[in-house]
Amino acid sequence: MKNFVEPIERLINEFSKLPGVGTKTAGRFAYSIINRTDTEVREFAKALTDAKTKVRYCNICGNFTDKETCSVCVARDHSIICVVAEPKDVLALEKVRSYNGSYHVLHGVLSPLDGKGADDIRLKELLARLNGGKTQEIVLATPTNVEGEATAMYIAKLIKPLGIKVTRIAQGISLGTELEYADEVTLTRALSDRREI
Amino acid sequence: MKNFVEPIERLINEFSKLPGVGTKTAGRFAYSIINRTDTEVREFAKALTDAKTKVRYCNICGNFTDKETCSVCVARDHSIICVVAEPKDVLALEKVRSYNGSYHVLHGVLSPLDGKGADDIRLKELLARLNGGKTQEIVLATPTNVEGEATAMYIAKLIKPLGIKVTRIAQGISLGTELEYADEVTLTRALSDRREI
Numbered sequence: 001m002k003n004f005v006e007p008i009e010r011l012i013n014e015f016s017k018l019p020g021v022g023t024k025t026a027g028r029f030a031y032s033i034i035n036r037t038d039t040e041v042r043e044f045a046k047a048l049t050d051a052k053t054k055v056r057y058c059n060i061c062g063n064f065t066d067k068e069t070c071s072v073c074v075a076r077d078h079s080i081i082c083v084v085a086e087p088k089d090v091l092a093l094e095k096v097r098s099y100n101g102s103y104h105v106l107h108g109v110l111s112p113l114d115g116k117g118a119d120d121i122r123l124k125e126l127l128a129r130l131n132g133g134k135t136q137e138i139v140l141a142t143p144t145n146v147e148g149e150a151t152a153m154y155i156a157k158l159i160k161p162l163g164i165k166v167t168r169i170a171q172g173i174s175l176g177t178e179l180e181y182a183d184e185v186t187l188t189r190a191l192s193d194r195r196e197i
Numbered sequence: 198m199k200n201f202v203e204p205i206e207r208l209i210n211e212f213s214k215l216p217g218v219g220t221k222t223a224g225r226f227a228y229s230i231i232n233r234t235d236t237e238v239r240e241f242a243k244a245l246t247d248a249k250t251k252v253r254y255c256n257i258c259g260n261f262t263d264k265e266t267c268s269v270c271v272a273r274d275h276s277i278i279c280v281v282a283e284p285k286d287v288l289a290l291e292k293v294r295s296y297n298g299s300y301h302v303l304h305g306v307l308s309p310l311d312g313k314g315a316d317d318i319r320l321k322e323l324l325a326r327l328n329g330g331k332t333q334e335i336v337l338a339t340p341t342n343v344e345g346e347a348t349a350m351y352i353a354k355l356i357k358p359l360g361i362k363v364t365r366i367a368q369g370i371s372l373g374t375e376l377e378y379a380d381e382v383t384l385t386r387a388l389s390d391r392r393e394i
Contacts, residue, residue, distance in 0.1 A: 014245075
């Protein structure tokens with residue numbers, strides 16, 4: 001945009017790097033910043049750098065934490081471990097409050113096309129956790145897409161020989177979805193995994 | 198949200214203060230920040246504080262600038278002044294490249310219900326600009342809502358007695374709008390302001 005003020009232009013550029021934000025939205029964000037007080041803007045800037053510098057991976061599960069070991073790992077039962085791809089998946093599962101075990105965050109899935117192999121996700125760390133012999137079940141909650149499925153299968157093959165129960169989260173029709181709108185794979189899965197009531 | 202890391206929580210809170218951003222979007226923003234490099238995050242934080250500390254009002258038109266006088270005021274003809282409510286309006290008008298005069302940013306409109314009177318918008322500054330006697334036309338481009346109209350009428354009444362031509366941007370049917378969907382006020386305006394072709 002022409003005739004624009006350099007510091008504002010730079011801020012708009014930064015905002016437009018956020019996921020799903022175009023220049024128009026970034027512009028609205030930038031103008032809203034200029035209308036705030038100095039203190040408010042400084043706090044925002046500090047929150048940004050703090051989130052980057054103070055947050056690290058939990059030394060057990062790999063989830064984000066600002067301590068050595070995250071609060072979930074400290075509080076929970078480690079005999080059951082739920083394996084997820086990303087930290088936000090832990091958040092989604094924690095919100096429903098129906099799981100009381102611990103987690104393991106892979107920080108990615110196997111994706112040969114993107115050059116992501118077994119060494120690029122936190123698989124070694126998962127296997128190391130199983131050495132103590134206390135783990136009874138691994139719940140695979142990687143995404144239900146092709147890469148997520150392949151990653152789940154790969155992990156299952158690694159862990160089953162250790163004599164640990166390996167499960168996969170159920171797939172089927174979502175609540176409220178009309179049968180006619182469900183995709184074929186989901187529908188096939190919903191039928192094959194049907195249960196007696 | 199429970200079990201959440203304080204620095205991330207704080208950043209999500211900051212992002213959710215942006216216009217139109219809810220906690221879910223703010224969460225996606227925050228996670229995207231943690232996945233960036235230290236340098237990138239520092240640059241973002243610096244862009245924030247710079248936009249706040251380096252940007253001020255142009256001493257002539259009141260638009261945002263990082264200099265004493267903005268680039269538009271330096272380059273343009275001041276015999277015609279377009280009066281707008283907000284800096285973003287200047288941007289919108291500049292994008293169409295069909296106006297070559299200067300601007301005056303009021304930073305608000307008259308709004309008795311919000312306690313905004315003539316002293317709360319940059320009206321004195323506008324009148325001071327007219328003292329030189331070189332101004333030939335004032336184009337009122339305040340919003341086309343009730344407050345914007347009232348502000349335009351108020352300014353017209355102040356300036357007309359000075360012998361300066363006062364105009365208002367045209368109102369009518371937008372390009373591509375079907376007549377049946379145009380609101381009544383716009384339609385009435387489009388009829389009364391019809392022109393010969």
